[in-house]
Amino acid sequence: QVQLVESGGGLVQAGGSLRLSCAASGRTFSSYCMGWFRQVPGKEREFVAAISWSGARTYYEDSVKGRFTISRDNAKNTVYLQMNSLKPEDTAVYYCAADALGMERVAGLYDYWGQGTQVTVSS
Numbered sequence: 390q391v392q393l394v395e396s397g398g399g400l401v402q403a404g405g406s407l408r409l410s411c412a413a414s415g416r417t418f419s420s421y422c423m424g425w426f427r428q429v430p431g432k433e434r435e436f437v438a439a440i441s442w443s444g445a446r447t448y449y450e451d452s453v454k455g456r457f458t459i460s461r462d463n464a465k466n467t468v469y470l471q472m473n474s475l476k477p478e479d480t481a482v483y484y485c486a487a488d489a490l491g492m493e494r495v496a497g498l499y500d501y502w503g504q505g506t507q508v509t510v511s512s
């Protein structure tokens with residue numbers, strides 16, 4: 390069992406930055422690939438980024454490439470999402486998720502989810 394808690398969301402102006410954190414409970418954090426997703430009301434949850442067990446490999450949705458960076462610290466059981474050059478269309482609830490099998494962009498393949506943190510980007 391893995392419990393995930395996101396933090397770091399908030400209100401920021403367009404062009405600004407935020408860093409989201411996702412703290413995981415349990416001793417097996419390094420056994421999971423981690424992903425970040427986002428969701429706006431009325432739309433499906435959208436893949437943002439994923440990172441491998443060790444952090445050596447990352448994968449991004451095209452619209453965030455070059456602006457967002459996913460990283461992890463297995464000693465701290467935490468995964469991060471550094472978001473730069475934010476745009477109003479990045480406004481969403483951001484979720485982290487854990488997947489034992491690999492880096493996936495399909496939300497339904499993830500095993501565990503956090504409760505989400507709101508990110509609002511004003512124009």
